[in-house]
Amino acid sequence: MDTKNKGFNTKLIHSGDYEDCFGSVVTPIYQTSTFKFKDAGHGGDCFSGKSDDYIYTRMGNPTINSLECKIADLENGYRGIAFSSGMAAVSTVYMAVLSQGAHVLSTDAVYGPSRAVLERDFSRFGVEYSFVDTSKIELVEKAIKPNTKLIYLETPTNPTIMLTDIRKIADIAKKYGILVCVDNTFSTPYLQKPLDLGADIVLHSITKFINGHADIVGGVVVAKDKDVYDNLRKTMTFMGGNMDPHQAYMVNRGVKTLSLRMERSGKSAQKIAEYLEKHPKVEWVRYPGLKSHPHYELAKKQMTGFGSMISFELKGGFKAGEILMNNVKVAALAVSLGGVESLIQHPASMTHAGVSKEARNNAGISDGLVRYAVGIEDVEDLIDDMENALRKI
Numbered sequence: 001m002d003t004k005n006k007g008f009n010t011k012l013i014h015s016g017d018y019e020d021c022f023g024s025v026v027t028p029i030y031q032t033s034t035f036k037f038k039d040a041g042h043g044g045d046c047f048s049g050k051s052d053d054y055i056y057t058r059m060g061n062p063t064i065n066s067l068e069c070k071i072a073d074l075e076n077g078y079r080g081i082a083f084s085s086g087m088a089a090v091s092t093v094y095m096a097v098l099s100q101g102a103h104v105l106s107t108d109a110v111y112g113p114s115r116a117v118l119e120r121d122f123s124r125f126g127v128e129y130s131f132v133d134t135s136k137i138e139l140v141e142k143a144i145k146p147n148t149k150l151i152y153l154e155t156p157t158n159p160t161i162m163l164t165d166i167r168k169i170a171d172i173a174k175k176y177g178i179l180v181c182v183d184n185t186f187s188t189p190y191l192q193k194p195l196d197l198g199a200d201i202v203l204h205s206i207t208k209f210i211n212g213h214a215d216i217v218g219g220v221v222v223a224k225d226k227d228v229y230d231n232l233r234k235t236m237t238f239m240g241g242n243m244d245p246h247q248a249y250m251v252n253r254g255v256k257t258l259s260l261r262m263e264r265s266g267k268s269a270q271k272i273a274e275y276l277e278k279h280p281k282v283e284w285v286r287y288p289g290l291k292s293h294p295h296y297e298l299a300k301k302q303m304t305g306f307g308s309m310i311s312f313e314l315k316g317g318f319k320a321g322e323i324l325m326n327n328v329k330v331a332a333l334a335v336s337l338g339g340v341e342s343l344i345q346h347p348a349s350m351t352h353a354g355v356s357k358e359a360r361n362n363a364g365i366s367d368g369l370v371r372y373a374v375g376i377e378d379v380e381d382l383i384d385d386m387e388n389a390l391r392k393i
């Protein structure tokens with residue numbers, strides 16, 4: 001179906017549909033590593049680019065292509081590339097855009113491994129980096145160097161839920177000929193479209209909201225222009241971080257309900273954030289839909305909803321966090337986010353237990369900080385669950 005002038009929900013269901021010879025309504029799983037050529041000439045045509053028929057699954061596959069076209073359509077981009085994980089997507093962007101001596105300017109509070117791979121791996125190949133509070137536009141322009149090739153933004157950030165003005169940063173980047181990539185994992189194209197705001201590349205951990213069912217790990221990148229896309233595609237093909245056809249089938253299935261899930265979990269998150277903000281055992285709540293959020297006005301302008309990720313600080317610090325974790329029953333004690341199940345985690349006693357208190361504080365992860373990924377259960381049950389657990393503190 002041609003979805004060019006169709007609405008977001010029609011695109012969610014039909015973009016990238018693969019028309020097979022049996023009329024299958026659902027894009028089938030082409031679980032094959034390789035594809036037969038009709039003859040030697042056909043093989044030659046495929047490799048020389050005269051034919052765009054499939055050759056080998058690392059280079060392309062109908063099930064994977066169907067997902068790539070769907071996400072590209074949702075993000076208003078040129079084309080997409082699906083990856084085995086979100087981190088494969090992140091590192092492929094770095095690998096494709098940066099070279100020896102190049103500088104990348106990144107949001108300081110990006111997802112830990114998106115930062116660590118620069119510090120630990122790309123630094124060994126002579127890549128320079130600066131981590132800046134990109135919510136402060138003046139700091140971004142100051143941090144640009146003659147060798148800056150990429151501005152890498154995450155908005156909202158994980159787990160601090162801070163926002164960056166994508167349009168303002170993209171305008172600055174254009175002046176200097178720098179590419180802008182936005183990690184849109186927390187918002188999804190349902191709430192925020194970075195390419196429409198001037199970014200060149202948009203990226204997701206597909207593991208989260210896009211797949212939505214906590215049963216696969218994957219990533220995707222969408223480029224606005226052909227040149228940027230072609231470069232990313234070549235790097236992915238050579239580095240080999242491709243998605244698997246079965247993974248792509250699962251995501252093609254999960255993504256169809258994205259709007260419904262985002263709508264439901266977003267409404268519940270707003271109620272839970274308002275409940276937490278009034279709770280005597282909670283110091284503060286960070287949720288873009290609260291007037292108290294420092295970027296509330298930006299969230300209203302840049303996003304079409306506020307998402308379902310909440311961070312909050314407990315008054316009782318580390319111990320209070322531990323007690324809360326040990327007493328929630330409906331929300332599962334687990335990392336990750338964006339599935340139909342609510343997940344809760346306390347970085348100081350869980351994911352960041354091995355990180356020094358000083359380093360945690362520098363990253364904005366205080367001892368009482370709790371991250372709550374709201375799912376689609378009944379909101380009354382989620383609030384009851386929280387109330388029961390908070391009572392134990």
Ligand code: LCS
Nearest residue numbers: 085086087111158185205207218335336
């Ligand atoms: N970008 C963001 C914003 C993320 O939250 C994650 C994973 C990634 C990239 C990497 O994606 P992956 O390779 O895991 O698909 N975030 C996780 C989290 O908050 N808990 O567990 C993983």
